[in-house]
Amino acid sequence: MDAPQRQIPAERQVVYYAGMALIAIGLLLFLSTFVTFLANFGNFDGHEARMQSGALRAFGGIVLTWIGGFMRNLGAKGLAGSGILLDPEQGRRDVEPWSRMGGGMVQDALSEVDLVQRIGDRRDPPEPEVKVRCQACRALNDETDRFCGQCGAAI
Ligand SMILES: [Zn+2]
Structure with missing residues (x-):
């Protein structure tokens, strides 16, 4: 029996950070289509071609973000942990x-x-806390007590 794993292995960390980078690139790609769209607003020269490249980049960006998210999950939880290998113990x-x-x-x-x-x-x-001394035996009692806890005399 092997010792419990205390650290996420290096190769999984690499996958995790690569996934994070893919998400960033995907988002930039996706957002860049809006920048292109705004920069060329009202300019109809080559409109068709720009629309096509924009759609392609937006789609590529979404796919990259999706793959990146998948890799990040894989890196964080491992092959078995993210449910790709059906091995509950692993x-x-x-x-x-x-x-x-x-x-x-x-x-x-x-x-x-x-x-x-x-x-x-x-x-x-x-x-x-306020303590009250019993008149009979000098024992200390709580101020809410009506009888002494030591001798039972009325306070
Ligand atoms: Zn008393």
Whole structure:
């Protein structure tokens, strides 16, 4: 039995970042069609050809973004983890570093909430408890007690 995977392997990180780059290129390609369209607004020379190249670039951009998203998911969760290989046991191991990151971030968020609460507590300190000494046995009782906890005498 091998040790639990603590880090996402280097080749998966490469796939992840390559996917991110593809998404960026795809988005730029997609957006560039609008720039071309605006730059040539009202210019009808070669309109047809521009429309075609624009449509091609927009489509190519969408496909690149889609492939990039797929690669990013693959890099983050691994072959089995993203459901490409049907191997639940390997999938669990593949996803482990990724889901642990998610869990870690939830933990961070929770500790932040805890910190905010502690700051709030400091600003509003609890009221000091008032103790009442029993007349009969001198034992200390809460101010809300009606009878002494030590000897039972009425306070
Ligand atoms: Zn008492």
